[in-house]
Amino acid sequence: MLTQCEGSHAVAATVALCRPEVICAYPISPQTHIVEGLSEMVRDGTLQHCEFINVESEFAAMSVAIGSSATGARSYTATASQGLLFMAEAVWNASGLGLPIVMTLANRAIGAPINIWNDHTDAMSMRDAGWLQLFAENNQEAADLHIQAFRLAEELSLPIMVCMDGFILTHAYEGVDIPTQAQVDAYLPPYEPRQVLDPRDPVSIGAMVGPEAFTEVRYLAHAKQMQALELIPQLAEEFQAQFGRASGGLIRTYRTEDAQTVVVALGSVLGTIKDTIDDLREEGHKIGVLGITSFRPFPTAAIGEAVRYCERVVVVEKSFAVGVGGIVSRDVRTAMREHPHPIYAVIAGLGGRAITKDSLHQLFLTAMDDKLEALTFLDLDWNAVNRELERERTTRRSGPIAENLLRDLGVVAARVG
Amino acid sequence: MTATTVKFYQTGTHTVGNRLLDPEHRSVQADMRRTNSLNSGHRACQGCGEALGARYAIDAAMQATDNQLIAANATGCLEVFSTPYPETSWQIPWIHSLFGNTAAVATGIAAALRVKGRTEVRVVAQGGDGGTTDIGFGCLSGMFERNDDVLYICYDNEAYMNTGVQRSSATPGAARTATTPAVGEAPGNVFGQGKSLPLIAMAHEIPYVATAIVSELRDLEAKVKRAMEIRGARYIHIFVPCPLGWGTASNQTIHIARLAKETGIFPVIAAEHGELTKVSKIRKQLPVEDYLKPQRRFAHLFSPTPNLAAIAHIQALADRNIRRFGLIDAAPVGAVASAPTGAGDN
Ligand SMILES: Cc1ncc(C[n+]2csc(CCOP(=O)(O)OP(=O)(O)O)c2C)c(N)n1
Ligand code: SF4
Numbered sequence: 053m054l055t056q057c058e059g060s061h062a063v064a065a066t067v068a069l070c071r072p073e074v075i076c077a078y079p080i081s082p083q084t085h086i087v088e089g090l091s092e093m094v095r096d097g098t099l100q101h102c103e104f105i106n107v108e109s110e111f112a113a114m115s116v117a118i119g120s121s122a123t124g125a126r127s128y129t130a131t132a133s134q135g136l137l138f139m140a141e142a143v144w145n146a147s148g149l150g151l152p153i154v155m156t157l158a159n160r161a162i163g164a165p166i167n168i169w170n171d172h173t174d175a176m177s178m179r180d181a182g183w184l185q186l187f188a189e190n191n192q193e194a195a196d197l198h199i200q201a202f203r204l205a206e207e208l209s210l211p212i213m214v215c216m217d218g219f220i221l222t223h224a225y226e227g228v229d230i231p232t233q234a235q236v237d238a239y240l241p242p243y244e245p246r247q248v249l250d251p252r253d254p255v256s257i258g259a260m261v262g263p264e265a266f267t268e269v270r271y272l273a274h275a276k277q278m279q280a281l282e283l284i285p286q287l288a289e290e291f292q293a294q295f296g297r298a299s300g301g302l303i304r305t306y307r308t309e310d311a312q313t314v315v316v317a318l319g320s321v322l323g324t325i326k327d328t329i330d331d332l333r334e335e336g337h338k339i340g341v342l343g344i345t346s347f348r349p350f351p352t353a354a355i356g357e358a359v360r361y362c363e364r365v366v367v368v369e370k371s372f373a374v375g376v377g378g379i380v381s382r383d384v385r386t387a388m389r390e391h392p393h394p395i396y397a398v399i400a401g402l403g404g405r406a407i408t409k410d411s412l413h414q415l416f417l418t419a420m421d422d423k424l425e426a427l428t429f430l431d432l433d434w435n436a437v438n439r440e441l442e443r444e445r446t447t448r449r450s451g452p453i454a455e456n457l458l459r460d461l462g463v464v465a466a467r468v469g
Numbered sequence: 470m471t472a473t474t475v476k477f478y479q480t481g482t483h484t485v486g487n488r489l490l491d492p493e494h495r496s497v498q499a500d501m502r503r504t505n506s507l508n509s510g511h512r513a514c515q516g517c518g519e520a521l522g523a524r525y526a527i528d529a530a531m532q533a534t535d536n537q538l539i540a541a542n543a544t545g546c547l548e549v550f551s552t553p554y555p556e557t558s559w560q561i562p563w564i565h566s567l568f569g570n571t572a573a574v575a576t577g578i579a580a581a582l583r584v585k586g587r588t589e590v591r592v593v594a595q596g597g598d599g600g601t602t603d604i605g606f607g608c609l610s611g612m613f614e615r616n617d618d619v620l621y622i623c624y625d626n627e628a629y630m631n632t633g634v635q636r637s638s639a640t641p642g643a644a645r646t647a648t649t650p651a652v653g654e655a656p657g658n659v660f661g662q663g664k665s666l667p668l669i670a671m672a673h674e675i676p677y678v679a680t681a682i683v684s685e686l687r688d689l690e691a692k693v694k695r696a697m698e699i700r701g702a703r704y705i706h707i708f709v710p711c712p713l714g715w716g717t718a719s720n721q722t723i724h725i726a727r728l729a730k731e732t733g734i735f736p737v738i739a740a741e742h743g744e745l746t747k748v749s750k751i752r753k754q755l756p757v758e759d760y761l762k763p764q765r766r767f768a769h770l771f772s773p774t775p776n777l778a779a780i781a782h783i784q785a786l787a788d789r790n791i792r793r794f795g796l797i798d799a800a801p802v803g804a805v806a807s808a809p810t811g812a813g814d815n
Contacts, residue, residue, distance in 0.1 A: 073584045076576060103580040105574065106612035115570035115608060119541060119577020122564050127577070127585055145566050182475035249539045249562040249578060251590055254559035260549055 053188045054229050059221040063156055063214075063230040065197040070154075072128040073243075074288055075118035076105040076113045080135040081168045082218035083158040089238070110135040112143035121151040121434075122246040122257055126202065129153065132218055133160035133174045140178070147182030147237075147273065149258055150246070152205035152212070154198065155183075159319070160218040161403040165454040169368070169404020170218040171237040171370040172318065175347070176379045184212040184280055185348040186300065187272040189320040191216075191226045197240040197345075198286050199231070201238055202365055207283060208276050209246045215347075217320040220433075226268050231295055239294050243338035276390055277349035284346050301456040302351035307333060308340030312363040313420050315341040316355070316384055321368060321400070321407050337420060355387035363443030364394045366419045368412070368430075370401040377427040396423060400430035495612035497529045497690050499680055501662060504531040506538075507672035511558040512730070513550040516719030518683045518709030518726065519624040523547055524596065525683075526707065529690040531561065533697035534591045539582075541575040543596025543605055544568035546631045547624060555591075569604035571596050572612035575619040591697060598625040602666050613673035613702045617805065620696045621705045623666060626711035634714040638663050642786070644766045644780045651769035661783055663719045667738070670704040671709075674743035677703040682737055683710070684727035688749060692739060716765020726761040736794045751796045757784045784811075 057104040064086050075094070077087035091106075093099035105121075107113045113129045121127040131139065136157060146153050157175055161167040175185055179447060186201060188194035194216040200375045205355050214401070247257060261269060281302065288300035298304075306326050308314055315325055342358050344351070358366050365388065367381035376382075378397030385395055398421055401407045411431050418424050436457050444450045497503055499531055508526040513520035531538050539562045548565045551558040565812065566793040575594035582590050594612075596605055612619055628646045629635040631666040635648040643661035645651040649658040670678040676699045681689040689707060696703040701779045708718060710725045719723050727802045729735040734757060737749035758780060770776045 074580045076577070078581075101584055101586050105576065105580055105615070107576075108607055108614070111570060112573040112576075112608050112611055115566060115573035116577035116580065117568070118566050119564070119574035119579075120581040121577070122574075122584075123539070123578045125577075125579030125581035127581075141567055142570055149566070249564055251537050251539065254560060254562040256552055256559050256563045257564075259552035259554040259557055260565075261554045265554065401641055 053117040053232075054098050054227050056225060056227050058085060059194055059216065059224050059226065059228075060085030060158075062230060062412050063088055063193050063196040063212065063216070063222075065092065065118050065230050066198050067122035067128055067154075067156075068093050069231065069233055070101075070128075070199060071126065071242075072102055073384045074103045074105065074108050074117065075123035075129045076116040076120075076127075076129050076133060076319070078110045078113045078131070080132050082170075082222045083132045083156065085222065086156055090225060096156070099259050100314055102457075111142055114139040114146060116378045117150065118142060118151055119155050121146070122149065122247070122249050124243065124245045124250070124264075126206075126243045127153050128155070130156035130158065130159040133162055133168075134222060136174045139385070140181075143356065144181050145176055146211045150209045150273075151208045152202075152209050152243070154201045154205055155211065155213050155217045156198070157213045157290075158222045159215050161382045162427055164446075166248050167403040168218075170257045171402045171404070172215070172369050174402065175213065175215045176371040178213070178346060179379070182210070183348060184208075184210055184277065184346070185347055186212065186214050186219045187344065188214065188216045188221065189304070189322045189343055189345075191221055191224065191228050192264060192297070193299050194221055195230065196224055196291065196295070196297070197317070200291055201242060204280065204283060204287055208280055210273075210276050210280070215319065218341065219437060220320045222232055233245065235295060239291065244249070280349045281351060281353075282374060283331065302344075302346045302354045304343045304345060306343070308342060308358060308362070311338050311340035313337070313339040313361045313366065314359050314364075315339065315368060315416065316344065317341065317345060317368045317381065318344045319370070321370065324409055325368065325412060326406055328409050328416065331409075331413065332416060337416075339420070341418060350387075357386060359388055360391060360393045362393065364396070364419060364422065366396045366398060366416065366424070368398045368400050368407070372399045372402060396424045396426060398414065398430055405431060477574040496687055497532045498686070499524060501559070503528045504536060506531050506559065506561045506732045507551060508558045508560055511551045512554070512714045513546070514711075515718070516712045516722045517546070517550070519597070519626055520548055520550065521722065522624050522681075522683050522707040522709045523622075525686050525689050526595075526693050526705070527561065527593065529693035530591070530593055530620065530697055531747045534693045535589075537590045538562075538579045539578050539590060539592050539594070541566070541571050541578060542593075543600035544631070545570040545597035547595065547597065547627075549631055561687060561781045568600055570608050571600060571605055572619065572621055573608040575621070576612050576615070579618045589622070593622060595621045595622040596625065597630065599626060599629040599637040599639045601625075602638045602664060610669075610673065610703060613670060613675050613704070616675060616701045618700050618702070620693075620705065622695065623704070623706045624799060625706055626709050626714060628711075628714050630711050630714045639666070640687060641783075643770060643776075645769060646766070655779075656769045656776075657766075662794045667704070667740075667804055669705045670706075671740045671743050673702070674705060675702040676700070677739070679704070679739040679740055679747075680708065680735070680737050682730050682735060683686065684723045684730060685737065685749065688737065695739070707714050711741045714766070716768070717763055721763060725760070725763060728755060732757045732760045733791040733796055734760055734783075736767070736790045736796055738794055745794070748794050748796060751791065753793070757787050
């Protein structure tokens with residue numbers, strides 16, 4: 053049923069339809085509304101046969117999910133940012149053990165400086181943790197991806213992070229079609245674990261593995277992600293047949309057919325990029341955009357195919373590997389190994405910095421002239437940066453950087469954009 | 470006819486011989502149907518107190534639950550010596566996740582069992598003192614506070630043994646470990662640090678807290694059995710000498726444990742809902758030197774010159790335990806020593 057609701061609400065309602073059996077959570081903005089919604093549904097009986105556990109940390113949240121998933125219960129949690137880092141050891145453990153936990157990641161920047169706003173640094177910090185990572189473009193997709201995620205996770209026995217932009221999606225009100233229980237039940241069968249703790253058939257899970265088999269275990273984890281490359285499009289197709297709308301898949305292209313310039317991005321910024329591209333098309337520019345839905349596994353072949361005939365690629369990413377540059381762009385580069393055309397990494401939207409159509413418009417025009425630097429920071433305030441660099445050059449005790457910048461800028465909270 | 474003396478107690482142990490007891494009072498280990506849940510063939514050091522404690526505890530838990538048991542295990546000696554893949558010694562469903570999350574993993578297992586309506590299956594979490602008192606403390610306190618239906622067993626060998634005997638917050642004052650070396654003005658671990666997890670567990674007011682020791686295995690079994698009769702969060706802290714880390718002879722593990730109890734160093738108690746319910750009395754109080762001397766981790770207290778101040782400090786701590794928990798009955802004049810308890814009812 054089409055409902056006008058908050059993104060978090062849509063996700064909570066949809067997760068509930070997936071019949072999770074154990075939900076454990078620790079609060080962190082902007083994830084809170086999702087788990088609050090679920091706790092209420094468990095309390096008021098809307099969501100039955102489900103244990104909701106208020107844990108003392110994200111590390112415990114993931115650990116409880118590990119225990120419940122290994123005991124055969126469909127297990128769900130949600131977090132963001134610092135919370136994801138706090139659970140990091142258990143995040144790797146869940147995938148290493150092959151437990152199909154589904155987790156919503158309400159993407160948020162990582163501090164210091166502490167910042168609650170959106171970017172993708174949290175997800176990227178776990179991109180090699182062995183989890184599948186799906187990125188939602190809008191709230192409808194965020195909800196839909198959860199239904200597919202449980203199915204995918206359980207078929208492969210691997211955990212999945214469904215990434216949705218914090219605040220931009222989690223706190224935005226949009227019309228979302230929330231399916232019926234019958235529709236979800238028809239798509240998502242009950243969980244049949246591959247391994248389970250049960251006195252009827254005792255197994256040891258998580259035993260020590262030495263050099264004799266460790267590489268093979270890791271390779272098998274990779275092999276499963278390669279299987280996911282086949283399964284994700286299949287499940288998206290089935291989803292479309294069942295629910296009547298396209299959601300998920302590996303990548304989604306928009307006006308790329310004859311594009312000389314292909315923009316690549318993840319998540320909600322795709323909306324703004326598409327609008328910008330429409331304008332540029334009207335001005336006669338051959339430009340399109342490729343949205344990556346599945347960041348892990350990385351759809352190397354699909355991307356390679358999609359950018360094959362273009363002349364340049366511009367990756368707009370909300371993440372940044374300090375000391376190197378782009379993160380997504382480096383993976384995109386591997387997909388373009390056979391196409392030697394230029395690829396530009398654009399770091400944008402860090403810590404909630406708004407990515408405006410105007411800025412994108414200008415950026416893409418510069419890119420189409422091949423005048424872009426290999427690594428660009430969209431809307432970077434060079435004055436502020438240079439002032440601080442100068443201060444550090446001239447004063448030994450130059451003070452805390454973030455505070456210096458804020459003092460220079462004068463107004464603080466009013467300047468989130 | 471001349472009278473012959475019947476030996477009622479095993480030599481030197483004050484323990485009633487099993488065969489002299491009614492079958493229903495015999496120990497779980499004496500039962501042919503014991504489950505050998507931690508089976509032979511694992512790689513623990515000879516005389517490992519942790520292996521002994523775990524074997525008794527888990528077999529007792531198995532008997533108490535009619536073999537409906539799942540165990541979660543922290544990283545540490547017990548996990549490492551019992552599972553080099555694929556030679557697991559565990560005959561029960563068993564999971565090892567991480568070093569610091571075992572209580573939370575157990576919470577998850579219990580939650581899954583509850584939601585699936587399989588509440589006859591019970592959950593044990595287990596770890597060493599480091600995994601319990603330090604890195605796993607947050608998860609453990611959370612599990613206690615929520616009163617999750619888990620029995621957590623800590624095997625306390627008073628240091629991080631698996632990584633080579635480093636200090637934990639359960640390491641006693643003056644003990645030498647790899648990170649509290651026996652050098653300097655005050656050699657070994659500093660006094661006045663560390664924590665008592667049984668007391669902290671009691672402060673959570675959980676249904677059941679007990680300490681046990683591998684020299685009183687009947688008591689250990691009885692406490693595990695009692696713990697399994699109760700729902701909610703339960704905690705048993707077992708004192709397990711470690712020949713390798715403590716520098717003791719492999720065949721002295723039980724003897725050392727007994728000395729820990731008889732000196733007052735390790736109080737053997739039980740508590741329900743935060744209130745002390747049982748205390749194992751000291752039969753004959755021994756000076757702490759008897760306990761300290763056979764252990765190389767305390768050798769610097771005796772040579773080259775005795776460190777009388779440190780020994781007196783340890784004696785004072787033992788005396789305080791005796792006072793605090795009433796470990797010695799004020800004996801009425803002329804009374805004989807109280808009858809030893811052998812049926813594991815203390
Ligand atoms: C997060 C983390 N930190 C450190 C370690 C290294 N480590 C493994 S076992 C262990 C010591 C275990 O000590 P304890 O819990 O006292 O158990 P014991 O080995 O003494 O039985 C340590 C420090 C680890 N595995 N994980
Ligand atoms: S080091 Fe100590 S605890 Fe570890 S196996 Fe050896 S005796 Fe047991």
